[in-house]
Amino acid sequence: MAGAFKGFGEKAIPFLKALDFHQSREWFQENRDLYESELHGPFCYLVETLSERFATAGLGLRGDRKKSLFRINRDVRFSKDKRPYNRHLSAILSPDGTKMEQGVFYVHIGLERCFAGVAWWQPDPELLQAMRKAIVTKPAAFRAMVTALKKGGLALDPEDCLKRAPRGFEEVGEADLAQAVRNRHFVVRHDIDPATIHTAALVDDLVDFTSRARPLLDWGRAIQGTAK
Template identity: 85%
Template sequence: TKMEQGVFYVHIGLERCFAGVAWWQPAPELLQAMRKAIVTKPAAFRAMVSSLRKAGLELDAEDRLKRAPRGFEDVGDEDLAQAVRSRHFVVRHDIDPATIHSPALVDDLVDFTLGAKPLLDWG
């Protein structure tokens, strides 16, 4: 389900179709550990972001905190400061509704998942 940790999901809807790979609303302990990892191991976090970008993916900025969470107020690097404000870590891939019933959808989703794997590995 979407509430599990480290998931791949597909949304087929009337308004929008997309796939996602996410650490969706991680438990407070896990989210705290992820934030600490961002700050204490910035090279690993940045390598993951770079791998995602090479695959044409970006971490979703939706639903970020407006201010840094307690204990992370002094994070100076802008990319890290934004990342620690995240409540979840998500990459999405739009699906062309015309491909829903085609065999090409499977290949498209496999390619997306392989490109998003660095996020799962990092988490």
């Protein structure tokens, strides 16, 4: 595979630590070559390698170095925190290769943690309503998806769920369904051992995770076409 991912440079995380300390455009420009060789360049190859592997696995997710990566520059226009640079680099692979789609793969390499996720993140109101309705009206399909995730060592993340049932779902009585309809997102996550980011084995790890998360992708895709 031409240009296959071979691992992030050994100085990738130290670069992020130094950038976080300096938080200056001058320092970043002086060290841009290090950023490109240790972090950004390998991340581009990671996205392209994953895109090929996801296609081979029939996961319906793709990306490229131009559309998939988020900028390391922070958007500070509406933030009190005016630090110009992120403490991480991240990317999304999606059904159409853009960041605007739903049912996506996300990978994050940063100072606090390295992780990946498969998510229906902040779905629009119509899709979120359709998902909640499907949970209640087709509980067997929802529970089958949850069981399949569990067999793969995964579980839906309850973070950021509503404290109360959303309007129209107040009478849902079964505990697992009542919990599920409170979700704002439908997400599974996978922690990446920072020691593994420097080898090509990271690709196998991420493909394995995404394959185990496929039940969530398939469940959402079956609902997506019904959202109105």
